[in-house]
Amino acid sequence: DIVMTQSPDSLAVSLGERATINCKSSQSVLYSSKNKNYLAWYQQKPGQPPKLLIYWASIRESGVPDRFSGSGSGTDFTLTISSLQAEDVAVYYCQQYYSSPFSFGGGTKVEIK
Amino acid sequence: EVQLLESGGGLVQPGGSLRLSCAASEFTFSSYPMSWVRQAPGQGLEWVSTVTGTGDSTYYADSVKGRFTISRDNSKNTLYLQLNSLRAEDTAVYYCAKDTVTLDFYFDLWGRGTLVTVSS
Numbered sequence: 268d269i270v271m272t273q274s275p276d277s278l279a280v281s282l283g284e285r286a287t288i289n290c291k292s293s294q295s296v297l298y299s300s301k302n303k304n305y306l307a308w309y310q311q312k313p314g315q316p317p318k319l320l321i322y323w324a325s326i327r328e329s330g331v332p333d334r335f336s337g338s339g340s341g342t343d344f345t346l347t348i349s350s351l352q353a354e355d356v357a358v359y360y361c362q363q364y365y366s367s368p369f370s371f372g373g374g375t376k377v378e379i380k
Numbered sequence: 381e382v383q384l385l386e387s388g389g390g391l392v393q394p395g396g397s398l399r400l401s402c403a404a405s406e407f408t409f410s411s412y413p414m415s416w417v418r419q420a421p422g423q424g425l426e427w428v429s430t431v432t433g434t435g436d437s438t439y440y441a442d443s444v445k446g447r448f449t450i451s452r453d454n455s456k457n458t459l460y461l462q463l464n465s466l467r468a469e470d471t472a473v474y475y476c477a478k479d480t481v482t483l484d485f486y487f488d489l490w491g492r493g494t495l496v497t498v499s500s
Binding site: 305307309315316317318319322328360362364367368369370371372373374 | 417424425426427439441442475484485486487488489490491492493
């Protein structure tokens with residue numbers, strides 16, 4: 268099974284500043300023949316279901332603000348919020364969909380400093 | 381509005397059974413694989429099960445294999461999860477989630493969830 272490890276567990280960032288969340292998979296989620304990383308990012312606000320932000324490691328879902336970006340390949344990935352807004356307070360999860368069971372990271376809680 | 385609405389959660393004793401439902405609206409339900417993902421109180425997310433658009437193929441996490449059964453009724457735009465032999469560790473909010481049409485196993489639409497509590 269692929270284990271997804273996120274860091275940090277939580278971070279506090281000032282409004283307008285950059286937030287960076289890391290996600291590491293225990294084995295590569297890059298499907299070489301397709302040149303695709305099977306990695307998604309979700310945002311979960313308090314009391315709400317998760318919302319898809321990024322898929323294929325770097326493709327922003329329709330309607331997601333462009334301050335959210337995903338990068339990385341193989342086993343190491345990053346979600347960046349370029350300029351943190353108050354409405355971005357949430358827990359963020361990465362998920363691999365390379366192989367079953369389709370596992371999630373433990374989550375990173377983002378707060379305002 | 382495109383949405384998913386779960387129901388059927390509640391309090392059940394260990395060893396008991398429950399059936400969850402998820403009603404889909406405003407998209408071509410039969411075209412999309414559908415999944416269940418759960419979240420234990422205060423914890424992270426765990427993929428549980430997926431069914432293809434036709435219902436012909438199903439996939440399960442090892443933790444629920446043999447105890448849970450996913451199914452769908454495309455004539456009713458409804459997804460189901462039958463939960464049997466429930467354990468305390470099955471206590472969670474169960475989310476219904478829509479997969480991509482190409483069965484990629486990531487989820488672009490989620491319901492608000494239904495809480496299952498397993499306790500005596």
